[in-house]
Amino acid sequence: MLSTSVKADTIVIPEFQQGSLGKQTQYFREQDNKLSLSQALEHFETSSLTRGSSNSISLGIDVTPVWMIFTVNNTSHSPTPYRLSVETPWIDYIDTWLIQDGKVAQHIAGGDGLPFESRPMQYRFYAFEHAFVSGETQVIMRVETKGPMALPIQFSSLEQAIHRDINSGYQYGALYGIMLALALYNLVLFVFIRQREYCLYGLYLLGFVLNSLSYTGQLHTIITYDFGVYFQDWLDIFLMITYSVAGLHFARSLLQTKEYAPGLDRFVLRTTLYIPFGMLIGFIFNQLFFSMVLAFLLNTCFVVLFIAMGVKALNAKKPFAVIFILSSVTAAICITISTLAVAGVLVPYNDYTFKAIEVGMAFEAILLASILARQFRVAQIDKLIAEKYARTDPLTELNNRRGFQELTEPLWQQIVYQKGDASLLLIDVDSFKDVNDTHGHSVGDEVLKAIAKVISESCRQGDISARWGGEEFIVFLPHTSRDSAITQAEVIREAIEKVEFLALELSLTLTASFGVAGSVANQFEDTPLTLARFEPMIKNADRALYIAKYSGKNQVRIVS
Numbered sequence: 239m240l241s242t243s244v245k246a247d248t249i250v251i252p253e254f255q256q257g258s259l260g261k262q263t264q265y266f267r268e269q270d271n272k273l274s275l276s277q278a279l280e281h282f283e284t285s286s287l288t289r290g291s292s293n294s295i296s297l298g299i300d301v302t303p304v305w306m307i308f309t310v311n312n313t314s315h316s317p318t319p320y321r322l323s324v325e326t327p328w329i330d331y332i333d334t335w336l337i338q339d340g341k342v343a344q345h346i347a348g349g350d351g352l353p354f355e356s357r358p359m360q361y362r363f364y365a366f367e368h369a370f371v372s373g374e375t376q377v378i379m380r381v382e383t384k385g386p387m388a389l390p391i392q393f394s395s396l397e398q399a400i401h402r403d404i405n406s407g408y409q410y411g412a413l414y415g416i417m418l419a420l421a422l423y424n425l426v427l428f429v430f431i432r433q434r435e436y437c438l439y440g441l442y443l444l445g446f447v448l449n450s451l452s453y454t455g456q457l458h459t460i461i462t463y464d465f466g467v468y469f470q471d472w473l474d475i476f477l478m479i480t481y482s483v484a485g486l487h488f489a490r491s492l493l494q495t496k497e498y499a500p501g502l503d504r505f506v507l508r509t510t511l512y513i514p515f516g517m518l519i520g521f522i523f524n525q526l527f528f529s530m531v532l533a534f535l536l537n538t539c540f541v542v543l544f545i546a547m548g549v550k551a552l553n554a555k556k557p558f559a560v561i562f563i564l565s566s567v568t569a570a571i572c573i574t575i576s577t578l579a580v581a582g583v584l585v586p587y588n589d590y591t592f593k594a595i596e597v598g599m600a601f602e603a604i605l606l607a608s609i610l611a612r613q614f615r616v617a618q619i620d621k622l623i624a625e626k627y628a629r630t631d632p633l634t635e636l637n638n639r640r641g642f643q644e645l646t647e648p649l650w651q652q653i654v655y656q657k658g659d660a661s662l663l664l665i666d667v668d669s670f671k672d673v674n675d676t677h678g679h680s681v682g683d684e685v686l687k688a689i690a691k692v693i694s695e696s697c698r699q700g701d702i703s704a705r706w707g708g709e710e711f712i713v714f715l716p717h718t719s720r721d722s723a724i725t726q727a728e729v730i731r732e733a734i735e736k737v738e739f740l741a742l743e744l745s746l747t748l749t750a751s752f753g754v755a756g757s758v759a760n761q762f763e764d765t766p767l768t769l770a771r772f773e774p775m776i777k778n779a780d781r782a783l784y785i786a787k788y789s790g791k792n793q794v795r796i797v798s
């Protein structure tokens with residue numbers, strides 16, 4: 239007959255509906271040899287026990303097994319089903335004995351040391367349900383693990399347990415949904431844009447979600463193979479390291495720390511090499527504790543280095559540094575809250591403090607995504623500017639040759655298919671060398687700008703003007719016959735002649751010569767316009783310009 243006079247704080251049901259049992263338990267640590275239940279009961283009776291002081295009992299990593307006791311008193315007249323769960327899914331072995339009237343009514347063995355199918359509930363934690371009969375039931379538990387000995391014991395009526403499960407499902411669904419959507423979106427962006435930040439960010443988020451799925455036991459309800467006692471512990475370590483490494487490389491790449499903080503950048507790089515390497519050595523020699531310490535070290539470095547990189551980026555006046563710091567400090571605070579809650583220090587353990595880490599990471603993920611989105615926008619604007627300048631002459635801001643060709647090509651095609659007319663003007667400033675020689679090159683530049691302005695302002699809407707090279711300009715006149723083009727050229731010639739370069743404080747009169755080529759009734763050089771006739775038309779205008787120059791300049795000519 240088993241008995242113990244030791245009374246832990248009694249849990250009275252059905253009044254007690256749901257909560258953590260840290261404060262209602264008393265415990266002691268097993269010393270050298272594994273105790274039997276009766277030896278443990280004797281110890282409970284005869285030795286001093288530690289009373290749980292917070293919602294979650296937490297004793298550190300790689301500690302000796304713990305024996306716990308608490309009492310449930312069912313004051314109702316019928317058996318009342320309750321669920322007990324230990325919400326840290328990495329515990330290797332948990333044994334629970336329910337003692338009624340001095341006899342073991344039930345023994346429930348579980349933990350990730352047992353194959354998934356043999357566990358009391360096919361659940362992400364060690365959990366079981368039991369109908370507590372009227373009167374007192376003593377609950378004795380023995381817990382053994384190589385991982386962190388954090389024991390948030392949850393005790394709830396079945397109704398509350400199901401309610402909690404549903405709530406928890408929604409909460410995790412929302413958190414993981416946000417993070418997975420962001421991860422996949424960024425990986426898709428990487429496939430199409432080929433910018434490594436997107437890939438690293440996607441991997442970082444995926445790594446975190448996987449790590450969290452494993453750390454909260456959810457992954458192991460899917461992967462149910464029995465790989466042995468430490469499978470889950472090693473997987474947690476591996477995933478912690480993967481997401482930390484991806485996260486740190488993402489931060490390096492996003493903030494480009496190499497440019498302005500080479501020392502810190504090297505340190506981050508080495509951290510992401512040496513710690514995983516050490517973990518690998520630990521894995522090869524099956525040193526779980528050693529690898530676990532390295533994983534926690536990397537996780538701590540991760541938080542500190544994120545903030546340090548943000549501060550360096552801020553000092554270097556990098557855009558987005560403030561948002562980066564805000565996101566990493568928030569994540570750091572949330573990680574600290576969860577860690578302290580699980581460790582039972584300062585922060586009370588409850589569902590919110592346990593999940594703070596995920597909330598912090600989701601917040602960080604959204605802020606980092608906003609940085610990437612803004613960076614994308616800046617890159618787009620830069621690209622548009624670069625594209626514009628690839629088509630624009632920087633001095634006169636008219637089209638350059640490339641811009642001219644790109645704009646005229648579709649118009650020319652349209653005119654050819656519609657059997658319409660089109661003309662070209664080639665304009666060359668007369669004796670421009672004298673301007674340079676007399677007033678200097680920079681004045682020459684200003685003069686060219688002024689003439690370009692006159693040309694573009696004298697053009698009709700739809701005409702396309704461009705700088706053809708040096709002091710030579712070209713104008714394409716769509717839907718304009720050669721005769722109308724001559725008239726238009728005269729307008730521009732007169733406008734140039736009238737330009738006063740007052741802003742340059744120069745009393746200067748400049749003229750320009752014009753070569754005109756164009757079609758009349760869709761005929762150019764006695765043949766209808768075709769796609770291939772564009773180049774010959776330019777050559778024709780060039781010959782006309784030559785004639786204008788050698789006929790005394792400041793005139794409009796065609797090849798007759």
Ligand SMILES: Nc1nc2c(ncn2[C@@H]2O[C@H](COP(=O)(O)OP(=O)(O)OP(=O)(O)O)[C@@H](O)[C@H]2O)c(=O)[nH]1
Nearest residue numbers: 666667668669670671672674679680682683708709
């Ligand atoms: N300031 C300035 N000068 C330029 C630029 N591009 C070409 N030039 C000058 O334009 C002048 C062209 O001289 P030339 O080809 O002899 O022609 P020109 O003096 O206008 O004589 P004609 O064409 O026969 O009337 C050269 O002195 C070039 O250096 C430019 O972007 N800025």
